[in-house]
Amino acid sequence: MSKVMESSSSSYKGHKKSIGNWYKKNYIGWLFILIAVVGISLFYFYPMIRALLLSFQSGMGSNLEYVGLDNYIRLFSDPTFIAALTNTFIYLLIQVPVMIILALFFSVLLNDATLKFKGFFRTAIFLPCVTSLVAYAVIFKYLFGVDGLINQFLLDLSLISQPLNWLADPVLAKITIIIAITWRWTGYNMIFYLSALQNVDKSMYEAAKIDGATSFQQFFYITVPMLKPIILFTSIISTIGTLQIFDEIMNITNGGPGNATLSISMYIYNLSFEYSPDFGYAATVSYVIVILVVVLSLIQFKVAGDDK
Amino acid sequence: MNKFKRIATYTFLSAAAIVSIFPFLWMLVSMTNRSVDVTQGRLLPGTHLFENLRVLFESVNMVTALVNSTIIAVITTFFTLLIGSLAGYGFEIYRTPGKDRVFNLLLLSMMIPFAAIMIPLYRLFGGVSSTVSFLGIDTLAAAILPTVITAFFIFFFRQNTKMFAKDLVEAGRIDGLSELGIFFRIYLPTMKTTYAAAAIIAFMNSWNNYLWPLVVLQSPENQTIPLLISNLGAGYTPDFGVIMTAIVIATLPTAIVFFIMQKHFVAGMMGSVKG
Numbered sequence: 001m002s003k004v005m006e007s008s009s010s011s012y013k014g015h016k017k018s019i020g021n022w023y024k025k026n027y028i029g030w031l032f033i034l035i036a037v038v039g040i041s042l043f044y045f046y047p048m049i050r051a052l053l054l055s056f057q058s059g060m061g062s063n064l065e066y067v068g069l070d071n072y073i074r075l076f077s078d079p080t081f082i083a084a085l086t087n088t089f090i091y092l093l094i095q096v097p098v099m100i101i102l103a104l105f106f107s108v109l110l111n112d113a114t115l116k117f118k119g120f121f122r123t124a125i126f127l128p129c130v131t132s133l134v135a136y137a138v139i140f141k142y143l144f145g146v147d148g149l150i151n152q153f154l155l156d157l158s159l160i161s162q163p164l165n166w167l168a169d170p171v172l173a174k175i176t177i178i179i180a181i182t183w184r185w186t187g188y189n190m191i192f193y194l195s196a197l198q199n200v201d202k203s204m205y206e207a208a209k210i211d212g213a214t215s216f217q218q219f220f221y222i223t224v225p226m227l228k229p230i231i232l233f234t235s236i237i238s239t240i241g242t243l244q245i246f247d248e249i250m251n252i253t254n255g256g257p258g259n260a261t262l263s264i265s266m267y268i269y270n271l272s273f274e275y276s277p278d279f280g281y282a283a284t285v286s287y288v289i290v291i292l293v294v295v296l297s298l299i300q301f302k303v304a305g306d307d308k
Numbered sequence: 309m310n311k312f313k314r315i316a317t318y319t320f321l322s323a324a325a326i327v328s329i330f331p332f333l334w335m336l337v338s339m340t341n342r343s344v345d346v347t348q349g350r351l352l353p354g355t356h357l358f359e360n361l362r363v364l365f366e367s368v369n370m371v372t373a374l375v376n377s378t379i380i381a382v383i384t385t386f387f388t389l390l391i392g393s394l395a396g397y398g399f400e401i402y403r404t405p406g407k408d409r410v411f412n413l414l415l416l417s418m419m420i421p422f423a424a425i426m427i428p429l430y431r432l433f434g435g436v437s438s439t440v441s442f443l444g445i446d447t448l449a450a451a452i453l454p455t456v457i458t459a460f461f462i463f464f465f466r467q468n469t470k471m472f473a474k475d476l477v478e479a480g481r482i483d484g485l486s487e488l489g490i491f492f493r494i495y496l497p498t499m500k501t502t503y504a505a506a507a508i509i510a511f512m513n514s515w516n517n518y519l520w521p522l523v524v525l526q527s528p529e530n531q532t533i534p535l536l537i538s539n540l541g542a543g544y545t546p547d548f549g550v551i552m553t554a555i556v557i558a559t560l561p562t563a564i565v566f567f568i569m570q571k572h573f574v575a576g577m578m579g580s581v582k583g
Contacts, residue, residue, distance in 0.1 A: 028487045029402020036395035037410060039457030044417040047425035047432065054427065062431075106324060109317050123570070124325035127332065130566045132516035134534040135555045138541035139331050142346075142548065149334065152349045187328065191574055215313075244421045247518045251538055265423040265519075272427050273523065279427050286424035293419055 048290075054283035064280055071284035081285060083259040084267040087174065088243060091263070095178045096238045100231065103186050107193035108223055122194070126187035133184070137251035140180040141167070144252075170260035173253050177261055180248055185241075189234045196230040197223070232304040239296050243289055264289050335559075338552035346548035360553040369528055370554060373536040376525075377515060380452055380532060384514040385507055387456045392506065393499070396465025397491055401477060411466070417459045422519060429454055430523055446526045455514060461506060468502040469495075505572045512562050533558045 055071055057064040075081050109115070110122055128136065143150050144166040151163040166172045200223070208218050224231070246265040249255055255262035255270070264285060271282035338346045341354035364370045399411050430445070437444025444450060472495065480490035496503070518534045525531065531539075537558060540551045566573055 025402055025487070026404055029398050029404070029407065032398025032402065032487075032491075033395045033407065033410070033462075035391050036457055036462055037414065039391065040414050040417050040459060043429065043454040043457060044420050044425060044459075047428035048420060050428035050431070051424050106321070109321055112317070115317070121321045121325055124328050127328050127566075130512075130562045131559055132518075132534055132537075132562070134516070134518050134538050134541075135558050136331065138537055138551065138555060139335060141541060143331065143334075147347060147349075149349050183327070183331075195574070240419070240421070244423055246423070247534075250518075251541060254542070265421070268423045268426070269519070269523075272430070279431070282427055283424075286421070286427070289421045290424050293421055297419065 051283045051286055054280050055287050057280040057283075058278065059280060060276055060278065062279075067280070071281050074281065075284065075288070080259055080262070080267060081264075081288075084262045084264045084285075085288070087260070087262055088245070088264050090174060091178060091181070091245060092239060092242045095181050096235060096242060098178070099182045099186050099238065100189060100235060102182070103189035103234075104193055104223070104227070104231070106186070106190045107197055108219060110190075110194060111197045122190075126191055128184045128186075129188045131184070133247035134251055136184055137180065137248045140176065140183075140248075141252045144176045167253055168257050170257055173257060173261045177248060177252060180252060181242070181245070184248075185238070189238070192230050192234050193227060196227050200226045228304060232300060236297050236300055239300065240293055243292055243296070332559075335552045335555050338549060339556050341549050341552075343546070343548045343550070346552065356549055357553070360549045363547065363550050364553050364557075368540065368550065368554070369531055369536065370557070372529055373531045373533045374557070376448065376530060377533045380448055380521075381511050381514040384452050384456055385510040387452075388458070388461055388510040389503055389506055391457055392461030393465045393496070393503070394491070395462040396467075397469050397495055399462070400466050400469040400472075401474070411462075414459045414462060418463075426519065426523060429520075433524060445524055446530055448525075448530065450524045451521050451530075451532070455517060455520065461510065464506055464509075465502065468499065472499060501572065504569065508565055508569060508573055511565070515558075515562060 054064070056066055056068060058067045058071060059065055106125055110118055115121075131139075142148055145151075146163050146165055146168075148166075150166070151160070154160045155163065164172060166176050204222050204226075205218055208222060213221065244265050245263045246269065249261055249263045249266050250269075253261040255266050268282045268286050268289075271278050271285065334351070337351055337353050339360055340357040341350055342356045342359075345354055345356075399407055433443070433445050433450045441447075442449055443453075476494050476498065477490055480494050485493060516534060517532075518538070521532045521535055522538075525535065533554075537551065537554050540546060540554060
């Protein structure tokens with residue numbers, strides 16, 4: 001406490017009566033943050049606690065009663081939940097690395113000082129970020145329809161002999177979702193890397209070139225290590241985002257065919273608002289996302305922090 | 309070898325640019341075409357734009373959705389900026405270990421997945437419905453309230469306040485301004501760029517928000533644009549020309565903001581990282 005008073009009163013320079021003042025200002029400071037603290041407690045922390053309590057209850061609509069760990073046990077034998085969990089992990093394990101590598105690759109290409117039309121390329125690749133998730137999802141749904149443009153294009157190039165039913169095939173539907181998310185978010189990640197690359201000392205690349213390092217070696221031995229903190233940041237953001245994926249699934253495939261593209265968030269939505277509402281079990285499923293977010297973020301921190 | 313690398317780079321970047329831009333061109337072209345033309349893959353502009361606009365504004369609730377989305381986004385942006393900057397300023401200018409602990413606690417809320425708090429929030433507003441009707445389920449206020457206060461913006465404003473010259477606070481005190489007066493008369497005008505960047509993100513987030521409005525806004529007269537597009541897209545006999553027109557109108561405000569304020573836009577994104 002005394003340390004703070006010191007640092008705080010040092011800014012008063014010469015005002016001897018500042019201790020009483022300091023308490024007054026400290027008190028006013030709390031008023032500044034009051035609305036935010038109350039708001040976040042009411043709209044984040046309070047619902048989190050309610051969701052935890054709900055996860056031990058079961059019943060239809062508002063007729064809930066405590067059932068102990070029943071909901072948690074039910075998770076393990078619920079094929080729809082297992083499908084949603086598996087799908088979400090497939091998105092996570094394929095989409096996030098592909099996107100990060102692509103974004104890194106673009107940013108390295110764009111960081112070249114001699115490159116022409118740099119501004120155009122950068123803006124073009126970032127452009128998908130201005131679309132709303134629902135809008136681009138609907139567009140992708142039509143692009144990947146049976147008689148959509150993607151099929152027409154592939155047919156014209158003779159890459160396929162008959163139209164692919166992208167949205168009705170379990171594997172192709174997942175691929176469509178992955179392509180869609182990658183289209184929307186690669187530019188977003190690229191901007192972070194580009195800005196970080198500007199802080200990387202150019203002489204390191206010069207030295208590497210003199211030592212005869214190839215572009216690939218430069219990428220893996222200079223760029224990636226230098227960008228490690230920002231790669232960690234973006235992979236955590238992407239992981240949290242993908243674990244919660246909802247808008248795209250709802251609007252491109254509606255979870256189908258069967259449950260082949262269903263995500264955890266969409267299952268929670270269905271449990272609460274589409275099927276006969278089971279808020280208790282839905283809350284249990286939602287806690288799975290909470291646990292996954294925390295565990296995966298910790299793992300990423302651990303993995304990235306290993307060399308230090 | 310070097311020439312080969314050059315060509316490969318340009319080819320690759322051009323391909324990426326085309327893939328990124330193509331859906332935009334397609335929706336712009338499609339808004340001028342009939343539904344049949346869109347399904348047949350027509351890539352040339354047509355003459356059906358006014359017909360599509362007429363259908364959209366006459367037989368679909370586009371006007372209502374535009375009004376609702378605008379009201380929600382403007383109010384959300386205003387309060388997000390006000391509350392977020394007051395808190396960010398408060399945490400940084402009146403820094404104490406106690407406040408730092410509270411700050412770290414608030415940051416934890418960024419990790420909370422929305423799906424996890426959606427049901428309790430829905431029940432919270434459902435419970436309020438019977439007593440305070442203007443705040444309950446299916447009101448714009450319910451769509452706005454939980455989205456207004458976020459740890460992200462508190463963090464964002466605190467990070468930017470670190471670069472605010474604190475001597476100005478002292479100067480304001482000597483001039484006899486109240487603490488709140490210093491905030492509104494000195495801090496706010498000097499931090500215009502920070503507010504601009506925050507406004508862009510807040511507006512876009514709200515304009516594009518889907519899940520919470522989907523849960524809480526049920527009647528057609530409370531629909532927002534994402535809900536309208538989603539409903540149009542899920543129809544059994546979708547009119548593609550009309551849907552594309554709706555999508556273009558929905559994307560236009562954010563695209564314009566992006567092109568006019570590209571610097572602020574990127575600054576806004578980066579504001580969340582710089583230490």
